[in-house]
Amino acid sequence: MIRKKILLLGDFSVGKTSLIRRYVDNSFDDSYLTTIGVKISQKRLELEGISCELLIWDIEGATPTRSIPHSYFKGASGAIFVCDVNRSETIESLNEHINTFLMLNHEAKHVIAYNKADLLSTPQKEELFLPANAFLTSAKLDSNVERLFTTLAKEVLL
Amino acid sequence: MRTLQVILNTILSKNIFEYLLVDRALRVTSASYGIEKYLGSMPQEGDDVLDYLPELVGSEEEVKTIFLKKFCLYSLESVYKNDYYVNITVEYCDENTAIILLHNITANTLSKQKVLQYSNESTLLYSTLQKVVDNQNALLFVTNSEKIEFANKKFMHYFGAETIEQVRKKELNLYQNLDKKLKNYDELFELTNDKEEHIRIGSDTFIVQATLIESIYKLFTLTKVTTLSNEAMRDSLTGAYRKSYFNSKFEMMVAESTMCVLVVMDLDDFKQVNDHYGHQVGDRVLQEFARLIEKNIRKGDMFVRWGGEEFLLVLQHTSLADAKVKVERIRQKIASYVFPEVGHLTASFGMVALQDEEDADSIFFRADKALYQAKATGKNCIVVKED
Known part of the structure; x- marks a missing residue:
């Protein structure tokens, strides 16, 4: 079976763990527990007749005082960059995360999750301008989560 | 190999490290018994190590170079495995064997996590408060x-x-x-x-x-x-300052005993204008009246619509005598002006200077009294109250 390593990267408290929980276990917990280090979850799926297993790396969020060890990035086929759509600073730091990752993984694919969309009002959502490879997601409401992961999986596999 | 096993057993007895031995194809050749707690099940000889350590997926080639370079070290820190945190390192053992060590760092990592949790929550709170403060x-x-x-x-x-x-x-x-x-x-x-x-x-x-x-x-x-409040400060019909704005400014002037003269003025017989020509014409008269006054005062003077056809004028840093000269000129301008649709109109004036330690109520009382007197003595005149 094909196995692909994909990472979830972004600032702390943007909802990386919640997105994985929603995708892998279809569950959601509102309480915030900081991720430290890395935890790997496995998800099997079949895309256009190809069976594969995604190894999803839930990596601790970047903070002003703790940077992410680059050893986590090695061998990744793709990454999901996550920001909290309600915290502008997490959106602003996306580029830094993306550049660092692509510098170490030239061939890797990526998508972006503008997460916590459930906290936005309808007019706010309408005014939002997202890049082509970005999704407005909500782990809480299970909005666009499957699409987010499947899009990256297709990019990586097909 | 036996020596290595003895060394490993000594280390393993400390319950800090567990190990897996793998061959060049990354197949398990041996493992310490305690490793099961991290992997969930006990690896058997010949098993693919990636089934137990998916953390190595994507890095297979890097791991295999250990056999070529003989010194290369692969490591991953703080990996969550089955309720434990471990550091994973892969090192060269001999030409057919590499050793994968799992170093238990759970206690230390959980302590760090508590600190990180507190720090992140504080940063979030600080960031939110900062946004509140900045707004x-x-x-x-x-x-x-x-x-x-x-x-x-x-x-x-x-x-x-x-x-x-x-x-x-x-x-x-x-x-x-x-x-x-x-x-x-x-x-x-x-x-x-x-x-x-x-x-x-x-x-x-x-x-x-x-x-x-x-x-x-x-x-x-x-x-x-x-x-922000320019529109709120001004009366929409005449452009004069509103009573509410004047009140706060005048209170301050009185509190600071600013040298000033208060003039209370009223268009004579304005009710007849409204009754005879209607309120729309009346409004235009008030606009013309205000324009005449504004044209004849200084920028620093304050012209206020007090209500209806009654207006106030505050002349700062002016003596009562100088103020009277100025107001007399205004009175004459009004009396000689031909208001469109209406013709000639006049106004009456009561004026007083702010006295030492006088409060706002007192000066208004005196100015009102002066205006009343001007009305009572035939209108179209100025009455100055000196005390």
């Missing part, structure tokens, strides 16, 4: 020793600073922007503590108010009023 009016925190401790985004933006250091260097001594001889923030605090003071900085007017925080900090709040 308020311009704020300046000054310590008892006159040190500027904090200025929010609005304050810095207004004064063209990007950092607090720049604010300090710029020496934005607010107290010097007041039209007073204030020497320091202590004196500014005394002046503005729990009350509002208008200050002009450049072309803008601010209301500045001070609050004491925990006996250590003085918080100065600056609310920009010029552009």
Whole structure:
């Protein structure tokens, strides 16, 4: 079976763990527990007749005082960059995360999750301008989560 | 190989390390018994190590180079495995074997996680509070020793600073922007503590108010009023100042005993204009009347619509005698002016100067009395009350 390593990267408290929980276990917990280090979850799926297993790396969020060890990035086929759509600073730091990752993984694919969309009002959502490879997601409401992961999986596999 | 096993068993007895031995194809050849707690099941000889350590997926080639380079070390820190945190390292053992060590760092990592959790929650809270503070009016925190401790985004933006250091260097001594001889923030605090003071900085007017925080900090709040409330300050029909705006300004002038003359004026027989020509014409008369007055006063004088056809004029830094000359000129201008649709109209005036230690009620009472007298003595005249 094909196995692909994909990472979830972004600032702390943007909802990386919640997105994985929603995708892998279809569950959601509102309480915030900081991720430290890395935890790997496995998800099997079949895309256009190809069976594969995604190894999803839930990596601790970047903070002003703790940077992410680059050893986590090695061998990744793709990454999901996550920001909290309600915290502008997490959106602003996306580029830094993306550049660092692509510098170490030239061939890797990526998508972006503008997460916590459930906290936005309808007019706010309408005014939002997202890049082509970005999704407005909500782990809480299970909005666009499957699409987010499947899009990256297709990019990586097909 | 036996020696290696002895060394490993010694280390393993400390319950800190567990190991897997793998061949060149990354198939398990041996494992310590304690490794099951990390992997969930016991690996058997010949098993693919990636089934137990998916953390190595994507790095297979890097791991295999260990057999070529013989010294290469692969490591991953703080990996969550089955309720434990481990560091994973892969090292060369012999030409057909590599050793994968799992170093238990759970206790240490959980302690770090507690600190990180606290730190992240504090950062989130601080960030939220910062946004709240930045969205308020311009704020300046000054310590008892006159040190500027904090200025929010609005304050810095207004004064063209990007950092607090720049604010300090710029020496934005607010107290010097007041039209007073204030020497320091202590004196500014005394002046503005729990009350509002208008200050002009450049072309803008601010209301500045001070609050004491925990006996250590003085918080100065600056609310920009010029552009924001220009419409709110003015009467929409005549463009004169509104009564509400005048009240706050005049209270301050009285409190500071500013030298000024208060003139109360009223268009004579205006009710007949309304009755005869209608309210629309009446409104146009009031507009013309206000325009005539504005044309004949200084920029610093304050012209106010008090209500209906009654208006106020405050002439600052003027003696009663000089003010009378000016008001007489206004009276004549009005009397000689031909109001469209209506013709000639006149106005009556009562005027008084602010006396030492006089309050607002008293000066209004005297000015009203003077106007009443002007009306009673035939209108189209000025009555000056000297006491």
